[in-house]
Amino acid sequence: MAGAPPAGALAGLKVLDCTHVIAGAYCSLVLADLGADVIKIEPPAGESTRGMLGRTDGFRAFDYVNRNKRAIALDLSTEAGADVVRRLAKTADVFVENYRPGAMDRMGLGYERLSAINPRLVYCSVSGFGLDGPYRERGGFDLVTQAMSGIMSFVGEAGSDVPCSTAVPISDLNAGVFAAVGVLAALQNRAATGKGQHVETSLLESALAYTIWETGMYLSTGEVAQRNGARHRLAAPYEPLKTADGHIVVGVNSQRLWTRFCAALGEPGLAEEAEFATPGLRMRNRDALQARLEGVLARAGRDHWLARLEAEGVPAGPLNDIAQAWDDPQVKARGLLGEVGGRRFVKTPIKLHATPVELARGPADVGEHTRAVLAEAGYSDEEIAALIESGAAATERKAEVRA
Numbered sequence: 001m002a003g004a005p006p007a008g009a010l011a012g013l014k015v016l017d018c019t020h021v022i023a024g025a026y027c028s029l030v031l032a033d034l035g036a037d038v039i040k041i042e043p044p045a046g047e048s049t050r051g052m053l054g055r056t057d058g059f060r061a062f063d064y065v066n067r068n069k070r071a072i073a074l075d076l077s078t079e080a081g082a083d084v085v086r087r088l089a090k091t092a093d094v095f096v097e098n099y100r101p102g103a104m105d106r107m108g109l110g111y112e113r114l115s116a117i118n119p120r121l122v123y124c125s126v127s128g129f130g131l132d133g134p135y136r137e138r139g140g141f142d143l144v145t146q147a148m149s150g151i152m153s154f155v156g157e158a159g160s161d162v163p164c165s166t167a168v169p170i171s172d173l174n175a176g177v178f179a180a181v182g183v184l185a186a187l188q189n190r191a192a193t194g195k196g197q198h199v200e201t202s203l204l205e206s207a208l209a210y211t212i213w214e215t216g217m218y219l220s221t222g223e224v225a226q227r228n229g230a231r232h233r234l235a236a237p238y239e240p241l242k243t244a245d246g247h248i249v250v251g252v253n254s255q256r257l258w259t260r261f262c263a264a265l266g267e268p269g270l271a272e273e274a275e276f277a278t279p280g281l282r283m284r285n286r287d288a289l290q291a292r293l294e295g296v297l298a299r300a301g302r303d304h305w306l307a308r309l310e311a312e313g314v315p316a317g318p319l320n321d322i323a324q325a326w327d328d329p330q331v332k333a334r335g336l337l338g339e340v341g342g343r344r345f346v347k348t349p350i351k352l353h354a355t356p357v358e359l360a361r362g363p364a365d366v367g368e369h370t371r372a373v374l375a376e377a378g379y380s381d382e383e384i385a386a387l388i389e390s391g392a393a394a395t396e397r398k399a400e401v402r403a
Contacts, residue, residue, distance in 0.1 A: 008035015009355040024098030025065040026176025032068040033348035044394035046366040063363040073367030073394035080392035098126040130202040142169040149207035154225040175206035245301040247319040264312040370395035
């Protein structure tokens, strides 16, 4: 069709999303943004996140990891409901689930069962701790795995003994991204071999994978990372610094940038002062360095200093709140927010210039697409009506936000 937007890179790919909460749903969201037809499978009462992480003032966490998907409602505790999934799996490319290990097997929807039905199926499992090991049967929560990975031991102000999380659910979101990468790798392998495979990742491992510097230091030197505030562990000044009207963040990680930084501050002689002359000395004396730098920065506001630093080629930026971040002209220019159904959502931040990320639909109501998906799978009107009458399937029920 003339003027129609190009199909997404994963157009034609069918994904069955049997997930709840965040990690698995974020995996399938990434695939949906890249053009896959993602079919969200929920219980007839709706997925728990519709209410568990929801509020009554218009925000619901479910919506932001489940837009761009179609939704069907099935009672998988019934043989008829589970059989629908098995029938859908015959022509699916990907199946994503994030229940506790063994739950899918008990419903007859595990990897062995579905891969026997469709050997080309890429089956992705996201769990708290993995499919083996002593913790395999534990439920996984982002905050718990942030703690167990060590992250909460070194996030926070220097010298503090107060545990602190990263605030954003990095275990959940990273697990979703790693799972999506694994799915794409498995699909590439399938293109060569004709066979699907089981892909898995866990919240705990996804959190650990992001402790690059801290784990690297421990493996190399035996040093256990401690809380360091917003300061970089390996360079100074590489941290927030206070100006006359707010904070800026600078990244000075080389001697060349140190010289330019001092020039931008109008203090070229500072670069040669004995206390701060080398990277090691600046790390050793960083409290004194911060005090000295903030004494200079107090002479003007952050916009003044950011302009000076940019002119000298020194990496720096403002410390924004979330409203200021989305109002930034660079963020606006990149078009990361998309609108669908009169609402705005954050798109997957991958730029495919020939097949761009598009928002095709907003969050679906519970069972909104049950009839259409079942019809596509070859169910007759009579069979669909029987499934709905029996309670094995549900359709077109407006989801309520449960307090």
